[in-house]
Amino acid sequence: MFRFLARIAGLLALAAGFAALIIDGTRSIAAHAVVLTPFGDLLRNRIPDLQQSIVRNIHPLLWDPVTVDLLRLPIWVVLAIAGGLLLWLARRRPPPIGYSSRP
Numbered sequence: 001m002f003r004f005l006a007r008i009a010g011l012l013a014l015a016a017g018f019a020a021l022i023i024d025g026t027r028s029i030a031a032h033a034v035v036l037t038p039f040g041d042l043l044r045n046r047i048p049d050l051q052q053s054i055v056r057n058i059h060p061l062l063w064d065p066v067t068v069d070l071l072r073l074p075i076w077v078v079l080a081i082a083g084g085l086l087l088w089l090a091r092r093r094p095p096p097i098g099y100s101s102r103p
Contacts, residue, residue, distance in 0.1 A: 003090045010086030017079030024076060039078045040071030 020037070027035040043050055058067060070078070 003092075006086045006090035010083045010090060013079050013083030013086060015083075017076045017083060020074070020079060021076040024074065036074040038071060039073050039075050042075050043071070 024036055027037075040051070054067065055063065
């Protein structure tokens with residue numbers, strides 16, 4: 001059941017990442033320059049209290065080098081990585097080869 005839900009979530013994340021890439025591409029064509037929407041802007045616009053709660057609850061050494069860089073990445077990169085990771089976690093394990101089935 002977990003594998004099925006992880007696959008669905010991974011496919012939805014990949015689809016959302018592709019849609020975000022198309023939106024950024026359309027904005028770039030309209031602006032005649034490369035326009036990338038950072039992941040931090042999405043969180044700030046959709047869930048405004050989340051950034052403040054992260055700042056309060058995360059260690060300062062993790063905030064500056066790790067979280068700030070994650071929030072600067074384009075939305076489509078973050079969603080594609082998350083979707084790929086979920087699909088990788090939900091993959092079927094290959095059957096072991098070379099083991100005897102006899103007791």
